[in-house]
Every structure is written in structure tokens, then in C-alpha cells.
Amino acid sequence: MRFIRPTLALTAALLVAGGSLTACGSGSSTDSSGRTILHVEGWKGGGAEPANVAQVNAAFEKANSNIKLDFSYVPPNDVYQQKLQSQLLASTAADVIMVDPQKVQTWGKSGYLADLSGQSWAGGIAGPLKPFVSYQNKVLASPMELSPVGIYVNLDILAKAGIAAAPTDFPTLLADLGKLKTANQPGFAFPDSQGYMAEFAMLLSAATTVYQQTPDWDQQFMAGKVDFSTAFQTPLEQIQQLGADGYVNFKNAVGTDETTTGEPDFIAGKSAFYAGGSWLAAAIKKPGFKLAFVPWPGGETGTSPSALMFPGTMWAVNARSKVSAAAKAYVDFWSQSQNLAPYLSAEAAISPFQGGAAGTDPLMSTMATAYGAGKFALFPTNTWDLADPETKIRSILQGFLLGKTDVAATLTAIQSAAASAKS
Numbered sequence: 001m002r003f004i005r006p007t008l009a010l011t012a013a014l015l016v017a018g019g020s021l022t023a024c025g026s027g028s029s030t031d032s033s034g035r036t037i038l039h040v041e042g043w044k045g046g047g048a049e050p051a052n053v054a055q056v057n058a059a060f061e062k063a064n065s066n067i068k069l070d071f072s073y074v075p076p077n078d079v080y081q082q083k084l085q086s087q088l089l090a091s092t093a094a095d096v097i098m099v100d101p102q103k104v105q106t107w108g109k110s111g112y113l114a115d116l117s118g119q120s121w122a123g124g125i126a127g128p129l130k131p132f133v134s135y136q137n138k139v140l141a142s143p144m145e146l147s148p149v150g151i152y153v154n155l156d157i158l159a160k161a162g163i164a165a166a167p168t169d170f171p172t173l174l175a176d177l178g179k180l181k182t183a184n185q186p187g188f189a190f191p192d193s194q195g196y197m198a199e200f201a202m203l204l205s206a207a208t209t210v211y212q213q214t215p216d217w218d219q220q221f222m223a224g225k226v227d228f229s230t231a232f233q234t235p236l237e238q239i240q241q242l243g244a245d246g247y248v249n250f251k252n253a254v255g256t257d258e259t260t261t262g263e264p265d266f267i268a269g270k271s272a273f274y275a276g277g278s279w280l281a282a283a284i285k286k287p288g289f290k291l292a293f294v295p296w297p298g299g300e301t302g303t304s305p306s307a308l309m310f311p312g313t314m315w316a317v318n319a320r321s322k323v324s325a326a327a328k329a330y331v332d333f334w335s336q337s338q339n340l341a342p343y344l345s346a347e348a349a350i351s352p353f354q355g356g357a358a359g360t361d362p363l364m365s366t367m368a369t370a371y372g373a374g375k376f377a378l379f380p381t382n383t384w385d386l387a388d389p390e391t392k393i394r395s396i397l398q399g400f401l402l403g404k405t406d407v408a409a410t411l412t413a414i415q416s417a418a419a420s421a422k423s
Helices: 008-020 053-063 078-090 101-109 120-124 127-132 155-160 170-182 196-209 217-222 233-244 250-254 258-267 278-285 324-335 337-347 362-372 387-401 407-422
Strands: 036-042 067-073 096-099 146-154 273-277 291-294 307-311 314-317 376-378
Touching: 036 324, 053 067, 053 324, 053 337, 067 324, 096 101, 096 324, 101 314, 120 324, 127 376, 146 155, 146 196, 146 278, 146 362, 155 170, 170 233, 196 233, 196 258, 196 273, 196 307, 196 376, 196 387, 217 407, 233 387, 233 407, 250 387, 258 273, 258 278, 273 278, 278 291, 278 362, 291 362, 307 362, 314 324, 324 337, 387 407
Parallel strands: 036 067, 036 096, 307 376
Antiparallel strands: 096 314, 146 273, 146 291, 146 307
């Protein structure tokens, strides 16, 4: 989830240029040396996101001398979606393709992905993550990472207001924002022109206020057993409180872009708090100020919060691959802790496998501790927050920020939008 939105012109150009890339599902399956040619496509491993993919791929080839990798990088989001969808329809997609929870559901339903339930690594996937890699109880993908989403905290700014540490509960967050305001220090950055900051805040709060008590809330919602009207009241009230107390100007927020203004402003030291994913860590650490990355402090006084984790990239095997044994060997290689480690370190991510280690970035230690203690929730990208409902929910939340709807009406609208994911 990088929130990169390629222009239509760029998308079209790349799709046209796609014909010059390797037609991954066609041609000979062996090279002149008799090695199996394994075609792999992903939106990591090139461009601005190398993510140590080349390092892992080199290690795979060294360990599997009978396999020759043909790796193709495709830009993320719309470009990747459209290119792979066309290839899958034409049976020319790679043997191994990068997917995410939404693609597992969409391409799993279409029968494009091979059943990997019998692979040795499948039993080691962290329990709460199983629904994100499965369709109709069949494991269709091997997860590569869990990316924490939380609050970046400029501890140097907090220190100027006499605050020694990042807050861990909501009353302390409000008190800290009050101290910052009194000390004439910047507070909480809340840019929301793309709509995802309010969505982040709602789900970050819900990790503690909803999912701590009801870990399977998403599944219960899809089964019609729970609704938003009561469960998500506290997350919206917390967002509302930030505006009511004068700590966030929501009218300005809706007109401020997250990626072109919000993130650069935080990096420039213009705010003390900024919500985002671990994928921003490399850029945010560059200025060198003292930094923390923590879960949203959503609970009552003295409580500890739960972390929100985004189930990120995954490897799936093309159901029509002619070299499925080699494809499964590749996916298996990535599932092993020592092989996955370089990728986790580059991504500032946490292992999606039981007992797996986090990357080596110390900034992720608080998130890793929460995950290890079982205090985490997963971004609901495989249930009610799929692409179309998510777009509607972001718009609804923008209206809420602008004061067009109150908490109750906003939750009713979110309920309606999310319900469309059930069909």
C-alpha cells in the first residue's frame, strides 16, 4: 500500500510497452543448459522499491542450480493490476506472481491461482493471517510481510514541551497535544485530500477499541452478526475530539495532500505526530531527529494499545504454470525465515510466519513487541474494506471531517458502503 496513483498516460504507455517485456507464460520452459526457466513478476524488486528482491533471487538461484530465474518488475497499483489481469486472461502471466489480499480474493475466485494448501510452509502462517491468503478455505498465496501502520512521533519536538515519551493511551495523547500547543510546538499532522488519513485513524483506533475485545469482528460483520453503529463509535469520537479540542483543523486537512505535503512536512519537523505505514520509515528517518513509531494510543488511561498490521505482498503460483514444481520451490524458498530476512529488513516489516523474526530496523521494536504479544489487528483488506467500499468510506469520512455528518450518520453510511463487500 504505497498510495501511488499513476497517471492515465503513464498507465497506457506502460501497458503498450508491456509487449516488449517477457511473455512470461509462453515460450520454452528450459534454457540452452537445460535449466528450468521460471518467470516471476512483482511490483517490488525494481524502480524505487528494490526491497532486496535481487539479493533473495540470487540466493535462490545459487541454491537451485537447475532453475534460471526470469524476474520482471512491473510498477505497482493500477499498472500492475491491469497488466497482470490481461496476462492472466491471455494465459501469458508469469509462473509466480506477486499478489495482495484483494488480488487473492479476485484472482482466486477466477481460478487463476494454484492451491498451495499442501505446502510445508502453509501450516506456519500466523493464524489471523490465514483468511488473507486464502479463498474458499484454500491457501492460494504465501505471505511475505506484515507492515505495521501507526503513529510516527518526533520525540525532539515532544521534548521541547517537556514530554519524555510517546503516549500510550488516548487521554495522554490529548494531554500531550495540549502541552505542545501551550509550548507553541506543532502537533498532529492530519492531511486527508486523498482520504486515507481518516481511514487510517479510524482503523488505528479500532485496533485497540474494537479488535482487542472482538478479534474476529470483520468475519462477524460479513456474517451479519455485528455492525458499525456501536462498534466504531469510539474511533470516530476520538477523531472528532482532535478537531473539537483545536488540535486539528479538518477543513484544512481535507485540502492537504498526504504524500506531497503531509509526509514532507513531518520530515521537515513541522509536526510532532504523523500517521503512516512502515514503508515510510526509510524516508522519515533521514533527517535524523529522535523518532518513535507506535500504535495509535486509543485505550483508556493506563492501558496499552494494539498495533495495526497491513498484510502486504505475497507470492502466488499461476494455476496454468507449466513449471509448477519450480514455482512452488521458489515460493517455499521465500517462506523460510533466513531467506525472507533481507526483504523484511528492507521493508521495515514483520514476519507473517509463526515465530518468525522482524526485520532488523530498531524503529519497529514497539510494533514487533505488540505483535509478539498478540496485541494486533489486521487491516481488513480481504473483507469489508475492499477497493470499492474503501473508496466510498474514504469519501464518507471526508464529509465527516468537514462536519457534513455526525458520528451516527457517518457510521450508518459506512455500514452501507461496507455491506456491498458481502455481495
